Amino acid sequence: MPQILDGKATAAEIKKELAERVEALKAKGVTAGLGTVLVGDDPASHSYVGGKHRDCAEIGIASIRKDLPEDITQEELEKEIEDLNNNPECTGYIVQLPLPKHIDTNRILEKIDPDKDADGLHPTNLGRLVLNVGDELDSPLPCTPNGVIELVERHGLSWKGKKVAVLGRGITVGRPLGLLLTRKGVNATPTLVHTGTEDVDGALRDADIIVAAVGQPHNVKADQVKDGAILLDVGVSRIEDPETGKKKLTGDISPEAIEKSSWYSPNPGGVGPMTRAMLLVNVVETAERMAAEQ
Ligand SMILES: Nc1nc2c(c(=O)[nH]1)N[C@@H](CN(C=O)c1ccc(C(=O)N[C@@H](CCC(=O)O)C(=O)O)cc1)CN2
Numbered sequence: 001m002p003q004i005l006d007g008k009a010t011a012a013e014i015k016k017e018l019a020e021r022v023e024a025l026k027a028k029g030v031t032a033g034l035g036t037v038l039v040g041d042d043p044a045s046h047s048y049v050g051g052k053h054r055d056c057a058e059i060g061i062a063s064i065r066k067d068l069p070e071d072i073t074q075e076e077l078e079k080e081i082e083d084l085n086n087n088p089e090c091t092g093y094i095v096q097l098p099l100p101k102h103i104d105t106n107r108i109l110e111k112i113d114p115d116k117d118a119d120g121l122h123p124t125n126l127g128r129l130v131l132n133v134g135d136e137l138d139s140p141l142p143c144t145p146n147g148v149i150e151l152v153e154r155h156g157l158s159w160k161g162k163k164v165a166v167l168g169r170g171i172t173v174g175r176p177l178g179l180l181l182t183r184k185g186v187n188a189t190p191t192l193v194h195t196g197t198e199d200v201d202g203a204l205r206d207a208d209i210i211v212a213a214v215g216q217p218h219n220v221k222a223d224q225v226k227d228g229a230i231l232l233d234v235g236v237s238r239i240e241d242p243e244t245g246k247k248k249l250t251g252d253i254s255p256e257a258i259e260k261s262s263w264y265s266p267n268p269g270g271v272g273p274m275t276r277a278m279l280l281v282n283v284v285e286t287a288e289r290m291a292a293e294q
Contacts, residue, residue: 032287035093092118147274165207
């Protein structure tokens with residue numbers, strides 16, 4: 001019977017720890033403040049950003065919210081970014097992804113002040129992750145990959161020496177996760193599996209741990225998973241529930257594959273809540289660095 005990697009409970013534990021650090025910052029006269037930039041009307045993005053602000057309120061972090069129209073120009077959006085760079089009440093911020101197609105996302109990410117980058121997606125911070133394999137990092141880590149690592153470790157499991165197949169090579173999950181897995185404190189051996197991979201089945205069957213982040217419902221099948229593997233389900237899809245006829249969230253891993261695992265993260269309730277918790281970690285750590293420099 002597979003055991004559950006409980007993201008909700010683990011995120012709650014992390015938030016409790018962070019609330020104490022937020023209080024300690026306040027005692028030093030520093031209030032951490034998260035800014036969010038949300039462009040357009042995508043309901044899922046609105047719901048994620050709403051969740052981020054609720055989390056902040058729960059642990060005493062202030063909120064600055066910029067909800068902007070779908071037809072905003074690149075130049076106007078860059079001005080909004082500049083505004084957050086210069087706002088002392090905003091100690092860290094994120095630009096909710098994806099952005100509309102007419103916006104150059106990489107140029108926007110590059111405009112974020114790397115010292116206020118709460119998502120760890122600025123090229124300087126990704127570069128620090130590439131350059132520094134061994135020592136403690138004093139820069140933010142991308143939230144979902146960091147949440148995946150933490151979720152496994154907080155259940156008493158280790159990545160050390162494990163063969164890990166990461167399904168997907170996107171910028172918010174697959175690519176940075178590959179970098180995190182090879183850090184000296186983690187010491188796993190990742191294989192990035194993507195649309196150009198010839199032997200997908202072989203790579204998955206060989207893996208001790210599979211992280212699936214493609215957003216295709218039940219894409220990982222039982223015959224692709226070795227008995228006792230650990231399965232982390234990151235991708236999200238909305239499918240029709242055959243019993244109710246209503247849309248429901250589901251992950252990339254099929255129920256039959258989960259049956260063969262030793263541990264799995266449910267979706268929803270696994271990596272999603274950890275993504276939110278790791279954002280709070282970045283906001284608190286950024287504010288702590290600012291406080292230390294005062
Ligand atoms: N700037 C960023 N954009 C996006 C990121 C990111 O890390 N930074 N990741 C995703 C979306 N995301 C956060 O922004 C996110 C996704 C899912 C969840 C979550 O808690 N999901 C719940 C289910 C929620 C529901 O019921 O709708 C779960 O898995 O239990 C949180 C955050 C893309 N964009």
